[in-house]
Amino acid sequence: MSQIPSAPTWRDWYVFGIxxxxxxxxVLLLMMARNITSLPTDLNNALLVAAAAxxxxxxxxxxxxxxxSTAVTLITDWLILGALAWVSTEFPMLVTGIATIMILVSLLQANATYSLFxxxxxxxxxxxxxxxxxxxIDVTDYVFGPAxxxxxxxxxxxxxxxxSAYLLERMxxxxxxxxxxxEAARSAQIVDIHERTRAIYEMTTTFRETLSFERILNAALDAGQLGLSGHTRRALxxxxxxxxxxDPGLCVVAAxxxxxxxxxxxxxxxxxxxGEALTEGVPIIGG
Structure with a gap:
């Protein structure tokens, strides 16, 4: 089973809470800007639309x-922003602030396309x-006006x-x-350990249960090939x-x-x- 984590579920709930x-x-900032202490009708309606979204x-x-959830998050973001911007047209700083905050929150999606939309x-x-x-609307207001x-x-x-979202997505x-x-390397290591354990068990069983010299030699060849597996890509x-x-030295009796x-x-x-293996009495792996 894959242990790779997917997008966290708490992310959407964090967006909901924030x-x-x-x-x-x-709403508090707008009331302070208007110097009012109670909700007027337009602000109350905007608050209801934002809460419903x-x-x-x-x-x-x-x-x-x-x-x-991703599409719903985007659409409801627009609804909230539209409702709040509608009632604060006389305060450009507030409109700019709410739009900027909504754009920044989109970074949580770690999706460049989502952030672009x-x-x-x-x-x-x-x-x-x-x-x-x-x-x-006068189009020149977009270029020369206070907006x-x-x-x-x-x-x-x-x-x-x-x-930033693109870079985060790539990361x-x-x-x-x-x-x-x-994960793939770990799985390969586990399989390799199982193979080595099985080979050692079979070789030990062969040495203990048989008097056949040929079978003992074959078991030794299997163990040698398995011990070198993974150390080189060349044919063994x-x-x-x-x-x-x-004879004055070592002779090849099986190969x-x-x-x-x-x-x-x-x-x-x-x-x-x-010579090094005979002297040290341990496996020697050379290039």
């Missing part, structure tokens, strides 16, 4: 519609709010967030790729060398993939890897 802070804080996200997370939607809604929706600087600021924040993708590689040649009474000439070679065993 929205209440954004909505509540914005946020509750819609919670319903999506609670019901089996979690696959649609969020930035574009927020820019359009902020522009509509700043230019008083419902009144005749120019706030909109440029929102566009700048949006560009920074989109680039997460690379981490997942690394996790998969580590296995051989069993023993001292014989009439795999050796040439006939190599089979007839007598190794003195006084130097090289063979």
């Amino acid at each position: 929205r209440w802070l954004i909505i509540g804080g914005f 946020n509750c819609l996200l919670a319903v999506t997370l609670l019901l089996p519609f979690k696959t649609a 969020q930035a574009l939607g927020s820019l359009i809604l902020a522009a509509a709010g700043l230019l008083n929706v419902g009144t005749p 120019r600087l706030p909109l440029l600021e929102i566009a700048l924040v949006g560009a920074v967030v989109v680039i 997460i993708w690379q981490q997942k790729r690394t996790f998969k590689a580590l 040649v296995a051989g069993v060398l023993l001292f014989q009474a009439d 795999r993939r050796m040439t006939r000439g190599d089979m007839n070679v007598i190794a003195p065993g006084k130097g090289g890897l063979i």
Whole structure:
């Protein structure tokens, strides 16, 4: 079973919770800006729309519609921003602030496409709010009017967030790729350990239960090939060398993939890897 973590479920609930802070804080700031102590009708309606949009996200997370949570989050973000921008057209700083915050929160998705749509939607809604929706709009107000600087600021924040989201998305993708590689390596190591354990058990059983010299040699060849597996990509040649009474060195008594000439070679065993292995009494792995 894969142990690679997916997108955390708490992320969407964090967005749900942080929205209440954004909505509540914005309403308080707007009341302070208007110098009022009670909710007027327009602000009350905007608050209801924003609260309903946020509750819609919670319903999506609670019901089996979690696959649609990303789209619902984006749409409800726009609803909240549009409702709050609608009632604060006389305060460009507040509109700019709420649009900027909504764009920044989109970084939690770690998705450049999502952040791009969020930035574009927020820019359009902020522009509509700043230019008083419902009144005749002069296009020159976008370029020369008082809405120019706030909109440029929102566009700048949006560009920074989109680039940051792209880099974050790439970083997460690379981490997942690394996790998969580590998981594959770990699985290969476990399989290799199982193979080595099985080979050792079979060799021990063969040595204990049989008097067949040929079977013992085959078990030794299997163990040698298994011990070198993974250390090289080259084709392996296995051989069993023993001292014989009439020969001055080690003779090949069993082999795999050796040439006939190599089979007839007598190794003195006084130097090289063979000599080192005989002297040290431990496995020697050389290049």
